[in-house]
Amino acid sequence: MNAAHRQVSIDVQESEENRVLIEAIEADNPAVTIRHLPGLIKLQAPGQIVINRESVEERLGHEWETGEFQLAIVSYTGNISEWDDDQIIVKWEH
């Protein structure tokens, strides 16, 4: 299966602030599916998951640095192919 179809995933802690983060991820990644496990939320999507700073800030109503994603993430599957000031991309490369 090629890289565009294989599942990537991000697990985040279940929390009030992360609820907003998950909303932003859902909005920017229509193919994402969500699974609730005790204490955490598992996001999965074929090919890639993108997190955009602007989408998160819009919903949070205040500034948010992409680095703050380190406080939310529990685990992931895939490769972090981009992490800059504006976005984080987790995807398979090959």
Next chain:
Amino acid sequence: MSIESPRAAAWKKLPLKERYALLTRDLDWEPSYIDREQLYPFTRYEGIKVHDWDGWQDPFRLTVDAYCKYQAEKDRRLYAVLDGFAQGQGHLTLSDASYLNSIKLFIQGVTPLEYAAHRHFAFLARHLEGPGPRFAALCQSIDELRHTQTQIHTISNYNKYYSGFHSWSKMHDRVWYLAIPKSFFDDAMSAGPFEFLIAISFSFEYLLTNLLFVPFMSGASFNGDTPTMSFGFSAQSDESRHMTLGLEAIKFLLEQDEDNVPIIQDWVDKWFWRAYRLSGLVAAMMDYMLPKPVMSWKEAFELYFEDQMLGGLFPDLDFYGIRPPRHVDDAIAEKEHLSHQVYKILHNFSSVAAFTTKTPDHVHLDWLSEQYPGTFDIYYRPTWEKHQRIEAGGGRMFVRGLPQQCQVCQLAISFTEQDDRRKISFRRSEFRGETFHTCSDGCKWIFDREPEKYVQAWLPVHQILKGDCGGPAIPDVLAWYGIQTGDNGEYNGSPDEQFWRAWHDPSLRHGE
């Protein structure tokens, strides 16, 4: 909000990539009065060829200021949870006191590994040649120390009320079942720096981390143990960075030189199986030690390993010529059996352990039958029902004797043949005229690759029989282990169980 100086504000405005470059690569220098080989003596002998250390990028682009800021915030959040739990008498609100046996296994088995990782990543932070991987290793070294401390701190609250939480660091060095995690990490630390990266950063932290750690955390959440869940998730957030280091390490080494590919493949083969065998303890914990189970080992294995790693990661690594680990099919074939066989070891020998076990009751057996519909009723349920009959007659079966252990993984040799699940799989090798026993094709392959290394294994059972563990009799050994009466044995009737009942039943509180 604090008021920032103009200089700090200007610094903040620098793009992430630029800040990262300034604070890592730009702080590095070329040695002038000694050569690189003298400065970095450990990066050549394993046969790995690196042509350009600058090819190593940290996708997190973590800098020292950002690291301190986020780690402080993580600790602040964790300690708020710990305070709340202690103030709210959280030790009474668990699903059941027997749940804590999994946390005893955690502090005895896992916390000392965090400390070992702290030490060895400090070594890598000194000895890797590129500034990028050195800084990532430095952060990880500090992370691992933080994990050690937060775990000790969190779990110390239970030490006030429950047995088995004292002396864990001494136990880790001495007790038979803790030789399983200890020997795993010792094996990695005594290898070269590149093998260590593939062993710990890639195989342990990327390939199997979700099976090794997330089940403990979800189990904690489901069983009312919010402090463990919180330190777990707090540690896991660092773990994502460690996973990235592991994946970056393997890709970097594979890209540097084609000659690296077969060496890396060998290490992936070895360390997959080592980490998988270690995960047997987690499998037993998930299926047997959680009063409220989260998901079965089989389901977790399918989700986290088969779907995510074999389905997602390995096609990506195929690009570099890496195939799925040798013996992976044996692990898949064993997914219906692993947890039952490992818990049987713990149940047979908790008389000499710093935790207690119990025979699963009917409700629990029904859950296991449901989770393992093709196998549990055939191979495992009848034995547990025999234990129930023995206990109904007032007995409790512990094995009076010491188990035969695998020379490599140090688990009791308790696994069975794929074509006959009732037949124990014995494997053996001869080396320098001596016989060495292993539990599986995977462990035998690892032994035969480096027999000179594994003949030195400190096998707890043989050490006891040599008389090197406090004395010849079991009470001597228990004393030497640091195990006190009540830490070990059967859960029902244990101090933990009796206290738990008294704390929850006012009619039993007389004379307290």
Next chain:
Amino acid sequence: MSVKALYDYEFPSMDRAKLFGEDLLVYVHWEGNPIFCSAVCFRVPKTMPFGEFVTSFVVPWAESDPDFDHEAMKHWRIFDELLDVADNKSLADLGIGHKALLTFAG
């Protein structure tokens, strides 16, 4: 293949026969009885007669299973070979060496 190291990698085995003097390590496995997770490991004098070894080592261990029947022990093997046991022969005479694996059916 051998260990890659920066020096001559040469260490003795941790559990070599010499360290046990006149004794042996012997493993005993009760085939087909899943109440025991694994074989058991004993330290025994090489000169001990097999009958005494069974009575004083194997039986107390096997009795961990309340259904154990001493009379039913049969089909002794050493590794994959049949073992022609005789109560009065010593372990050494029977060819049982250091870290041998014995199996019986019950």
